[in-house]
Amino acid sequence: MTFLLPRWVLCANHTEPVKGFLGRYLRRKLIEMEIEKSIRNNELMKIIDWxxxxxxxxNSFLETHSxxxxTIGPRLFLPCxxxxxxSRVWFTDLWNYSLVPYLLEAVREGLQMYGxxxxxxDPSKWVADTYPWSSATLQHEWPSLLQLRPEDVGYEGYASAKEGTTSKHVPQTDTDGDPLMNMLMRLQEAANYSSAQSCDSDSTSHHDDILDSSLESTL
Structure with missing residues (x-):
């Protein structure tokens, strides 16, 4: 008798069939809704594509910095x-309470591991630039959408991707970021200081001996 053992097949989020699953799933939901209600909503179609x-x-942002x-699986986006x-209210809540906290934590760990x-x-800028809902809605919703600032993940030295704002990256020297080298340099400075003190003490002692012998000869 032959037994067939089950095998697990791992599928990455950036390759098929997972990569295209979310789009296929949402389009099927939209078609089912349109058939049921006998309507066609072009605005909703644009949202489903977005x-x-x-x-x-x-996920590209996560791969870049971690x-x-x-990367995020499609499961979070299925209930759209x-x-x-x-869908607008749902996405705002998803962005603020699920996506942004996860992105911050994942990128923070990625920076610690990979630098x-x-x-x-900031991916929130891309969201604002491609926002599929009406422009009037964007003006109302944009202040409530959280942004991902570089200082929130310890990403000092780079400007956030905002128009009209720039900041210079201050390069660190090789010793600034190396605690072992800093400790060795401090030890060397302490040794040099002790050596200088010892030399001063020896010269002072020798000078005192000369004065003592001079006084004895005078007396």
Whole structure:
């Protein structure tokens, strides 16, 4: 008798079939809703096309500043409501309470492990630039969407990706970021100081001996 053992197949988020799953799933939900209600909503279609692009953009951001091991799966985006206003409220809550906290933590750990590998670009700026809901809605919702600032993850030295703002990256010397080298330099300075003190003490003692012998000869 032959037994077939089950095998697990791991699929990465940036490769098929996972990469295209979210788009296929949301489009199927939209088609089912349109058939049920006998309507076609072009604005909602634009939103459904935008959600997978946002997911891919966030994963690209994570791969840049951390690794593909911490990318986000499609599960968080599957409950997107099939109506314009509901999807807007849903995305705002998802962004503020799930996506941004996870992105900050993942990038913070990635910086500690891999260091700075690329200039900082806040993904919330991309969200604002490609926002699929109406412009009037964006003006109302944008202040409530959290931003990812470089200082929140310890990414000092780079300007955030905002128009009209620049900051210079102050390069560190090789010894500034090396605690062992700093300790060795302090020990060397202490040794030099002790040596100088010893030389001063020896010269003073020798000078005192000369004075004593001179006094004895005078007496």
């Amino acid at each position: 959600i997978p692009k946002t997911w891919h953009h966030l 690794s593909s091991d911490v 409501p099939m109506d314009v206003d509901g 700075k590998r690329a200039p900082w670009e």
